[in-house]
Amino acid sequence: MSxxxxxxxxxxxxxxxxxxxQRVLDAALDLFAENGxxxxxxxxxADHIGVxxxxxxxxxxxxDEIVLAVLAPGMETLQRSVEEAERLDTPEAxxxxxxxxxxxxxxxxxxxxxxxxxxxxxxxxxxSHAALxxxxxxxxxxxxxxxxxxxxxxxxxxxxxxxxxGLAPELERYDDEELSRHLLELAQDxxxxxxxxx
Amino acid sequence: MSxxxxxxxxxxxxxxxxxxxQRVLDAALDLFAENGxxxxxxxxxADHIGVxxxxxxxxxxxxDEIVLAVLAPGMETLQRSVEEAERLDTPEAxxxxxxxxxxxxxxxxxxxxxxxxxxxxxxxxxxSHAALxxxxxxxxxxxxxxxxxxxxxxxxxxxxxxxxxGLAPELERYDDEELSRHLLELAQDxxxxxxxxx
DNA sequence: GTCTATAGGGAGATAGAC
DNA sequence: GTCTATCTCCCTATAGAC
Numbered sequence: 001m002s003x004x005x006x007x008x009x010x011x012x013x014x015x016x017x018x019x020x021x022q023r024v025l026d027a028a029l030d031l032f033a034e035n036g037x038x039x040x041x042x043x044x045x046a047d048h049i050g051v052x053x054x055x056x057x058x059x060x061x062x063x064d065e066i067v068l069a070v071l072a073p074g075m076e077t078l079q080r081s082v083e084e085a086e087r088l089d090t091p092e093a094x095x096x097x098x099x100x101x102x103x104x105x106x107x108x109x110x111x112x113x114x115x116x117x118x119x120x121x122x123x124x125x126x127x128s129h130a131a132l133x134x135x136x137x138x139x140x141x142x143x144x145x146x147x148x149x150x151x152x153x154x155x156x157x158x159x160x161x162x163x164x165x166g167l168a169p170e171l172e173r174y175d176d177e178e179l180s181r182h183l184l185e186l187a188q189d190x191x192x193x194x195x196x197x198x
Numbered sequence: 199m200s201x202x203x204x205x206x207x208x209x210x211x212x213x214x215x216x217x218x219x220q221r222v223l224d225a226a227l228d229l230f231a232e233n234g235x236x237x238x239x240x241x242x243x244a245d246h247i248g249v250x251x252x253x254x255x256x257x258x259x260x261x262d263e264i265v266l267a268v269l270a271p272g273m274e275t276l277q278r279s280v281e282e283a284e285r286l287d288t289p290e291a292x293x294x295x296x297x298x299x300x301x302x303x304x305x306x307x308x309x310x311x312x313x314x315x316x317x318x319x320x321x322x323x324x325x326s327h328a329a330l331x332x333x334x335x336x337x338x339x340x341x342x343x344x345x346x347x348x349x350x351x352x353x354x355x356x357x358x359x360x361x362x363x364g365l366a367p368e369l370e371r372y373d374d375e376e377l378s379r380h381l382l383e384l385a386q387d388x389x390x391x392x393x394x395x396x
Numbered sequence: 397g398t399c400t401a402t403a404g405g406g407a408g409a410t411a412g413a414c
Numbered sequence: 415g416t417c418t419a420t421c422t423c424c425c426t427a428t429a430g431a432c
Contacts, residue, residue: 015314020398035318035319036234037237039234039318043422051398052400054399054400054429055399058397061427061428062426062427063425097277102236112352116318117365120232120233121233139368147231149377152368152372153359153377153380153381154384156359156366157355157359157366157385158363160361160362160365162358163358165354167358168318170350170353171354172349174350177421179351182347183351185351186355186388186392194384217415239406240409243426249415249417250416250418251409251418252409252417252418255409256416257415260408261407262410295411
């Protein structure tokens with residue numbers, strides 16, 4: 001996995017920080033988080049990194065592809081986490097695994113998770129691109145099949161809390177480790193006390 | 199306050215359901231909730247009610263005014279609730295009052311609350327229009343001044359849960375009364391157990 | 397990898413007839 | 415209250431030079 005000197009066929013040669021492509025993605029993430037996907041134009045992205053629109057189009061064939069590339073790290077991690085959790089035997093283990101993965105995901109990719117959850121354009125694009133919509137599978141992992149209202153509310157509460165990590169300015173100053181710990185504890189507490197009897 | 203027959207100077211005459219203006223607002227709320235504010239054009243609003251853009255512009259001078267008019271019921275209620283809560287004497291009473299008002303607001307105006315919280319264009323417009331940004335005042339009412347990380351996470355969790363009422367499809371089927379009850383109980387439980395020692 | 401230039405369309409917004 | 419017609423601007427996207 002390290003930077004082997006020879007035979008670096010796919011890796012960007014000489015690693016200039018990932019290059020222009022990554023600069024586009026960084027700028028896009030900033031702007032999507034601040035203005036939403038629909039509220040962000042290619043001109044804004046180009047201006048943000050000091051080039052023209054045409055230079056951006058040299059890296060990506062369309063705006064949709066930029067959006068998908070921005071969301072990709074989060075989406076792939078999410079999909080893997082769901083599949084992993086679904087392989088476990090007991091409902092308790094499935095929920096614990098999914099919850100831990102979700103907390104880790106939203107903390108390490110705060111803005112991506114917020115965009116994916118809260119931006120209608122991003123959600124639609126992600127759903128149309130991914131093989132299967134993960135939202136109902138996550139819901140089942142968290143509150144089981146046919147949950148009662150209390151489980152649904154508790155589940156939504158946890159989901160909302162996870163979304164807020166990328167939306168609430170007052171959480172920005174906390175580092176990943178301590179934020180994860182408190183989030184996980186509170187979510188576990190809430191779910192075990194209010195979504196266990198389903 | 200009732201529909202006095204004579205001297206109805208300001209009320210719409212003969213009350214044709216509120217008329218064209220209200221139909222615009224209804225369509226706009228539907229579309230904003232589904233596509234976001236930036237993802238909704240005046241053409242989409244006009245098409246949704248079967249008229250032309252010019253007819254929409256006869257009711258509102260600009261798109262911003264439509265957005266503000268859609269959000270107005272929620273914003274006014276919110277502002278009043280904050281001021282009411284701030285007048286109370288003890289921190290406990292302030293938090294209980296604010297929480298009850300928030301639950302009532304997000305349940306009775308589910309989609310408005312979701313748009314106001316999650317849509318960057320809507321939030322920005324609301325902040326620029328309202329006299330004072332209510333978000334920090336609500337935060338102080340809920341978790342006090344200078345909260346620790348656990349209080350902040352608990353507060354964000356409650357805030358996220360309230361936002362989810364208008365975003366999570368699985369909560370749509372529950373009626374206002376029972377949803378309010380469970381939301382209030384869970385939020386009170388969470389805050390009293392994890393945001394009390396600040 | 398970045399540029400200039402431009403095509404083609406949809407955006408917000410206005411004028412004026414009915 | 416709604417229409418047709420139009421303005422201007424900015425959007426996504428493409429072509430081709432350097």
